[in-house]
Amino acid sequence: MSLQSTMAEVLDRDHVFSFMAPQSAANLNVEKNVLLYLEGISVSFDGFKAINDLNLYINDGELRCIIGPNGAGKTTMMDIITGKTRPDSGAAWFGQTINLLDMDEPAIAQAGIGRKFQKPTVFEYLTVFENLELAMAGDRAVLRILGARISGEQRDRLDEVIDLIGLKELPQMRAGSLSHGQKQWLEIGMLLMQQPRLLLVDEPVAGMTHQEMDRTAELLTSLAGKHSVVVVEHDMDFVRSLAGKDRTVTVLHQGSVLAEGRMEQVQNNRKVVEVYLGE
Amino acid sequence: MFLWRIMKDDRGGQILLALLALSIVLVPILNSLPPDSALYLPTYTVTLIGKYLTLALLAVAVDLVWGYLGILTLGHGAFFALGGYAMGMYLMRQIGDRGVYGNPELPDFMVFLNWQELPWFWQGFDQFWFAAIMVMLAPGVLAFVFGALAFRSRVSGVYLSIITQALTFALMLAFYRNEMGFGGNNGLTDFKDLLGFSLQSDSTRIGLFIASALALAFAYLLCRYLMQSRLGRVCVAVRDAESRARFMGYRVENVKLWIFTISAMIAGVAGALYVPQVGIINPNEFSPLNSIEVVVWVAVGGRATLYGAVVGALVINYAKSYFTAELPDIWLFALGGLFVLVTLLLPRGITGLLRPKEAV
Ligand SMILES: Nc1ncnc2c1ncn2[C@@H]1O[C@H](COP(=O)(O)OP(=O)(O)O)[C@@H](O)[C@H]1O
Numbered sequence: 149m150s151l152q153s154t155m156a157e158v159l160d161r162d163h164v165f166s167f168m169a170p171q172s173a174a175n176l177n178v179e180k181n182v183l184l185y186l187e188g189i190s191v192s193f194d195g196f197k198a199i200n201d202l203n204l205y206i207n208d209g210e211l212r213c214i215i216g217p218n219g220a221g222k223t224t225m226m227d228i229i230t231g232k233t234r235p236d237s238g239a240a241w242f243g244q245t246i247n248l249l250d251m252d253e254p255a256i257a258q259a260g261i262g263r264k265f266q267k268p269t270v271f272e273y274l275t276v277f278e279n280l281e282l283a284m285a286g287d288r289a290v291l292r293i294l295g296a297r298i299s300g301e302q303r304d305r306l307d308e309v310i311d312l313i314g315l316k317e318l319p320q321m322r323a324g325s326l327s328h329g330q331k332q333w334l335e336i337g338m339l340l341m342q343q344p345r346l347l348l349v350d351e352p353v354a355g356m357t358h359q360e361m362d363r364t365a366e367l368l369t370s371l372a373g374k375h376s377v378v379v380v381e382h383d384m385d386f387v388r389s390l391a392g393k394d395r396t397v398t399v400l401h402q403g404s405v406l407a408e409g410r411m412e413q414v415q416n417n418r419k420v421v422e423v424y425l426g427e
Numbered sequence: 428m429f430l431w432r433i434m435k436d437d438r439g440g441q442i443l444l445a446l447l448a449l450s451i452v453l454v455p456i457l458n459s460l461p462p463d464s465a466l467y468l469p470t471y472t473v474t475l476i477g478k479y480l481t482l483a484l485l486a487v488a489v490d491l492v493w494g495y496l497g498i499l500t501l502g503h504g505a506f507f508a509l510g511g512y513a514m515g516m517y518l519m520r521q522i523g524d525r526g527v528y529g530n531p532e533l534p535d536f537m538v539f540l541n542w543q544e545l546p547w548f549w550q551g552f553d554q555f556w557f558a559a560i561m562v563m564l565a566p567g568v569l570a571f572v573f574g575a576l577a578f579r580s581r582v583s584g585v586y587l588s589i590i591t592q593a594l595t596f597a598l599m600l601a602f603y604r605n606e607m608g609f610g611g612n613n614g615l616t617d618f619k620d621l622l623g624f625s626l627q628s629d630s631t632r633i634g635l636f637i638a639s640a641l642a643l644a645f646a647y648l649l650c651r652y653l654m655q656s657r658l659g660r661v662c663v664a665v666r667d668a669e670s671r672a673r674f675m676g677y678r679v680e681n682v683k684l685w686i687f688t689i690s691a692m693i694a695g696v697a698g699a700l701y702v703p704q705v706g707i708i709n710p711n712e713f714s715p716l717n718s719i720e721v722v723v724w725v726a727v728g729g730r731a732t733l734y735g736a737v738v739g740a741l742v743i744n745y746a747k748s749y750f751t752a753e754l755p756d757i758w759l760f761a762l763g764g765l766f767v768l769v770t771l772l773l774p775r776g777i778t779g780l781l782r783p784k785e786a787v
Pocket residue numbers: 193194198216217218219220221222223224225
């Protein structure tokens with residue numbers, strides 16, 4: 149948003165400011181059983197095509213693994229879905245009715261897309277409990293959060309999630325003092341509190357021990373069904389355990405889809421072996 | 428109880444409020460002692476402390492946006508000065524025909540400029556209630572428009588600091604101009620009375636002191652209420668990881684706009700209480716240096732604690748009074764040196780020495 153357009157809005161008599169307008173996006177519609185559509189998306193940074201005619205469809209309730217070498221555009225793809233980066237061309241729809249390219253980050257988050265970053269980002273100065281509290285689904289209008297109280301039901305949910313992410317002993321610990329793995333878990337917990345319909349998880353097991361990895365895989369698979377989950381990961385063992393025998397795996401290369409199918413098929417795909425697995 | 432809920436985790440704030448309450452009781456008593464008594468508090472000192480309290484109020488306003496929300500404002504002096512001018516305009520109208528030119532309607536400087544009638548924006552300032560509203564409204568509206576432009580365009584960091592400086596600088600230049608109708612570089616002065624009470628009398632000065640102490644206490648509670656709520660935690664979240672808060676669904680620009688506007692209104696009240704105690708308001712109050720100084724007070728006192736801002740403002744302004752009287756040449760060096768020392772050695776400010784170490 150440029151200063152100029154904002155200025156024009158401020159000077160426009162009939163303008164309804166976004167913070168005054170009711171913030172209900174169109175209702176999510178997944179009649180066709182597809183939750184996310186990315187069609188013909190391209191974006192370039194200074195002439196370098198980070199995403200090149202990308203097409204991707206995620207079904208409602210699906211757990212999808214996305215693999216691809218460094219620089220393949222995985223994080224950029226998430227940036228586009230969540231409104232951080234505007235694509236140069238293409239379409240991105242959430243269900244049949246919600247056009248993601250018309251929305252900014254908070255609107256997209258409120259529509260039901262949650263994101264876990266590659267580098268764990270938690271609010272370091274706040275406690276574990278407070279981090280989860282802020283993530284909790286609910287009205288985000290300024291006056292509402294000013295008067296917000298945690299209800300009994302919400303407290304149960306918070307306790308449940310704190311338990312689930314293994315931080316039961318540390319709810320009052322500042323997030324900044326957690327270990328790398330614990331921060332990863334806290335961020336996953338924050339996603340759970342947010343209760344998004346679609347979870348985008350960028351390299352969740354970086355810095356985790358094998359045991360923690362197994363637990364993460366277990367957690368993510370348990371989420372599928374109620375939520376759709378898109379996991380971007382480098383670690384092949386982890387992807388193998390997530391994808392199992394019959395989930396779809398997408399291979400991204402140079403900003404577009406190189407191959408898509410079951411883990412087994414993908415692993416034996418010649419092109420894939422060349423660019424990634426055979427490295 | 429409400430007050431207990433918002434203050435129970437704030438030791439420093441409890442002490443501050445207790446001291447303010449104590450001063451409201453003690454200052455009038457000590458002032459009424461016979462002048463040769465050892466405990467006698469001269470009216471001059473009462474007014475000096477009252478002035479410091481208004482500066483502390485300004486520091487609290489800055490801590491709200493800088494300490495909690497991470498907006499390094501270098502222009503809060505502008506909101507302070509606007510509040511001061513609104514009060515000054517009321518005080519000017521109170522002079523009535525007691526000015527040098529004896530014009531019942533026009534302030535002296537307008538007669539001097541050969542103006543025939545009161546400009547439209549001076550209308551209403553003969554009423555205290557109107558002036559009192561404008562004290563908060565003028566800075567509030569300016570902050571709202573400025574914030575709407577800046578925050579929605581996602582201007583932040585150093586760039587935002589620079590445009591806040593530009594804002595106060597531009598206002599200073601504007602207020603220097605006689606045509607603006609605010610008394611040019613002389614500003615507004617020669618005030619006579621406030622609500623019918625003579626500004627020279629001891630009781631009015633005590634009253635202004637008490638009003639300043641009450642305003643500080645009330646604003647402190649307001650800020651505390653805001654910051655111990657979930658909104659306060661969202662502010663800290665925005666300060667430390669703004670984009671994360673956005674991806675969580677928070678409209679960061681709205682949070683900033685609300686807090687920034689409230690803070691500007693508090694600064695306006697501070698300015699309005701400052702002006703009758705110092706007896707003058709002129710465009711120098713818009714000086715960019717003033718706004719920078721406030722940030723130094725907050726840094727020295729300790730950010731994001733509210734009471735730290737009060738301590739910083741009081742300590743530095745006391746030091747300033749001392750230095751500018753005794754060693755005027757080295758004051759700026761002392762201030763700069765103090766800022767560097769505190770930033771390097773005491774990142775949590777002087778009140779940070781008393782607080783338990785937080786695990787961060
Ligand atoms: N904001 C940006 N500006 C310039 N280049 C970028 C930007 N974001 C990503 N890129 C480039 O786009 C490519 C894809 O990056 P990324 O999406 O982070 O890959 P991945 O997550 O698959 O490792 C990389 O070559 C990266 O350098």
